[in-house]
Amino acid sequence: MKIGGKFILTTTLLLTGTMTILSYGILASVSAIQKQDLEKQARVVENSAQRVALDALLQKDELQLVSYINFLKAQYPALCYAKIAWNYPPMSQKIELGKLSKSSDIEERRFDIQSPANPNHNVIMQFYVDRSVLKKAMAKSKEKLAQVILRIWGFSIILGALLAWISAWVLTFPLKSLAQVASQVGSGHLGVQLEWNSRDEIGALVYSFNQMSEKLKELDTMKKNFVSSVTHELRSPLGAMISLAALVKDKLSAEETPASKQSLDYLERIEKNAKRLEQFINQLLDAAKIEQGKFTCSPRPADISPIVADIVNLFGPKAKENKIQLSNEIPENSFAMADPDRIRQVFSNLISNALKFTPSNGEIKIKAEKFREGDERFFEFSVQDNGKGMSEEDLKKLFQAFSQGNNGNAQGLSGSERGTGLGLYIVKSIVEAHGGKISVRSSPGQGSVFTFTLKEAKSAI
Amino acid sequence: MSHKALVIDDEEDFRLIAEDILKSSGFEVFSSKDGAEGLVSAKKFKPDIILLDWKMPKMDGETFCRKLREDSSLKKTPIIMLTVNSKTEAELEALHFGVDDFIAKPYKKEEFLARVRAVLRQSRSV
Numbered sequence: 001m002k003i004g005g006k007f008i009l010t011t012t013l014l015l016t017g018t019m020t021i022l023s024y025g026i027l028a029s030v031s032a033i034q035k036q037d038l039e040k041q042a043r044v045v046e047n048s049a050q051r052v053a054l055d056a057l058l059q060k061d062e063l064q065l066v067s068y069i070n071f072l073k074a075q076y077p078a079l080c081y082a083k084i085a086w087n088y089p090p091m092s093q094k095i096e097l098g099k100l101s102k103s104s105d106i107e108e109r110r111f112d113i114q115s116p117a118n119p120n121h122n123v124i125m126q127f128y129v130d131r132s133v134l135k136k137a138m139a140k141s142k143e144k145l146a147q148v149i150l151r152i153w154g155f156s157i158i159l160g161a162l163l164a165w166i167s168a169w170v171l172t173f174p175l176k177s178l179a180q181v182a183s184q185v186g187s188g189h190l191g192v193q194l195e196w197n198s199r200d201e202i203g204a205l206v207y208s209f210n211q212m213s214e215k216l217k218e219l220d221t222m223k224k225n226f227v228s229s230v231t232h233e234l235r236s237p238l239g240a241m242i243s244l245a246a247l248v249k250d251k252l253s254a255e256e257t258p259a260s261k262q263s264l265d266y267l268e269r270i271e272k273n274a275k276r277l278e279q280f281i282n283q284l285l286d287a288a289k290i291e292q293g294k295f296t297c298s299p300r301p302a303d304i305s306p307i308v309a310d311i312v313n314l315f316g317p318k319a320k321e322n323k324i325q326l327s328n329e330i331p332e333n334s335f336a337m338a339d340p341d342r343i344r345q346v347f348s349n350l351i352s353n354a355l356k357f358t359p360s361n362g363e364i365k366i367k368a369e370k371f372r373e374g375d376e377r378f379f380e381f382s383v384q385d386n387g388k389g390m391s392e393e394d395l396k397k398l399f400q401a402f403s404q405g406n407n408g409n410a411q412g413l414s415g416s417e418r419g420t421g422l423g424l425y426i427v428k429s430i431v432e433a434h435g436g437k438i439s440v441r442s443s444p445g446q447g448s449v450f451t452f453t454l455k456e457a458k459s460a461i
Numbered sequence: 462m463s464h465k466a467l468v469i470d471d472e473e474d475f476r477l478i479a480e481d482i483l484k485s486s487g488f489e490v491f492s493s494k495d496g497a498e499g500l501v502s503a504k505k506f507k508p509d510i511i512l513l514d515w516k517m518p519k520m521d522g523e524t525f526c527r528k529l530r531e532d533s534s535l536k537k538t539p540i541i542m543l544t545v546n547s548k549t550e551a552e553l554e555a556l557h558f559g560v561d562d563f564i565a566k567p568y569k570k571e572e573f574l575a576r577v578r579a580v581l582r583q584s585r586s587v
């Protein structure tokens with residue numbers, strides 16, 4: 001539930017609660033007051049009736065009493081029935097006023113009034129008060145009151161909800177902007193700042209957020225500079241070693257002594273190790289770039305067949321040594337949208353893997369097929385071997401950085417073949433940076449097929 | 462007449478390597494250890510080609526390029542950039558600063574010479 005919704009809900013609940021308690025209190029006290037009022041009224045009525053009865057006794061005028069009681073009856077509808085026993089010897093008379101209703105809520109009041117001059121002269125008045133009439137009147141006024149309360153209640157709930165909505169908006173507006181900016185930072189736009197100056201908790205939050213974002217940016221730049229300076233510092237001396245070894249090799253190969261032959265062999269070993277280290281460093285740096293989202297490819301129309309031919313040539317001696325048949329079946333003029341250096345990396349990784357994990361007398365095929373999807377034409381390149389294959393479990397982690405599975409960790413691999421498990425991670429990143437997809441089909445003992453797609457170049461330049 | 466080449470690199474090892482390759486193919490070679498010194502040598506020796514390292518203290522490759530292009534007698538001298546960066550990045554930088562070609566370190570002798578010769582041929586035909 002959103003903050004606005006919560007605010008409105010709590011305000012409504014709070015208002016409902018207080019209004020319920022308040023209206024219960026008001027109605028209860030109004031009832032008490034009404035009851036008191038009625039009793040007072042009744043007493044006043046009774047007193048005046050008694051006084052008028054006494055007057056009538058003294059003046060021997062029973063009509064005066066009757067008319068007064070009639071007047072009372074008109075005034076107080078609850079007084080439904082009255083009986084007067086007029087006893088003034090020799091005259092005695094019974095008068096009934098009204099009708100006794102069948103309501104069960106009838107209360108009887110009896111007054112006995114004697115003349116002070118002569119106790120034999122008296123009037124007995126019996127009043128029948130219909131309580132249900134009283135109750136009805138009371139209920140009616142309470143109902144009116146309840147209606148007023150209900151109206152106030154509704155009005156205050158609407159007003160309260162409105163206020164809650166406004167204050168929720170005031171509160172959530174900066175939070176929403178903050179969330180937006182935070183997600184920008186999350187997606188890599190470090191250093192983004194939010195403009196918000198308020199001297200409250202939100203202002204403080206925004207202030208510390210801005211500082212955090214700034215700090216992250218600083219750290220990021222530091223990290224980037226670190227990577228690039230490490231790149232330089234690692235590659236540069238290695239490069240010098242490799243080049244110098246090549247130069248010495250050149251000079252030595254001119255001589256033909258046994259000593260120079262051995263030196264040449266050792267130099268070749270130095271060179272091989274340096275190259276292995278260089279490749280590892282390059283892979284690590286590529287992986288670091290991928291992690292940072294700084295890994296870029298610039299696809300352009302490029303013929304894939306010479307690239308693959310070149311790699312097949314490079315791996316030729318090794319394939320021969322292991323009696324593996326390495327065949328390039330990519331037709332000439334296969335122009336795809338590709339960054340040639342990167343695609344070279346892809347093929348050499350896939351082919352070196354296939355060579356590593358295929359025993360002697362195996363076969364490796366590199367193929368290309370064309371297909372269309374909608375308006376676009378694609379190439380599907382594949383590197384297929386009939387080597388060891390992979391288990392279900394290894395396949396799952398195949399494209400993750402540093403994952404090597406069973407084959408990669410095998411004891412039989414020589415030092416330079418052991419690798420790092422970064423190869424396929426980089427391959428996948430390159431293919432995806434080209435907008436392509438990579439997939440693999442393999443099962444233990446059945447060999448493996450790696451396939452990836454690239455867009456076909458519209459026109460070969 | 463042999464060609465004159467100027468190698469500018471802050472690292473002695475790389476100067477040695479480039480000098481060795483160029484000298485063994487008949488170039489007359491001069492070398493400098495930073496951009497400022499390289500500019501002085503360039504004015505003095507009027508090289509036919511300059512091999513320039515990109516990351517150097519004092520004056521880096523980029524500044525050197527700009528300064529060289531300001532000098533009327535030297536602005537046509539072709540430059541090959543030497544870099545340890547990966548190829549694609551180097552390519553972008555090189556295009557941006559009007560460098561004629563680039564070679565990634567470490568390089569093979571044959572590739573190095575082939576590129577140097579190609580650039581020389583191009584500059585002569587212009």
Ligand SMILES: Nc1ncnc2c1ncn2[C@@H]1O[C@H](COP(=O)(O)OP(=O)(O)OP(=O)(O)O)[C@@H](O)[C@H]1O
Nearest residue numbers: 353354357404405407408419420421422423424448
């Ligand atoms: N053609 C293949 N046949 C069988 N297993 C393979 C094949 N290609 C890859 N694998 C398995 O996938 C793992 C990961 O391959 P990846 O190329 O990422 O790393 P690596 O070759 O071990 O090391 P690196 O390529 O970094 O030198 C390998 O270790 C191996 O277990």
Ligand SMILES: [Mg+2]
Nearest residue numbers: 349353423424
């Ligand atoms: Mg590999």
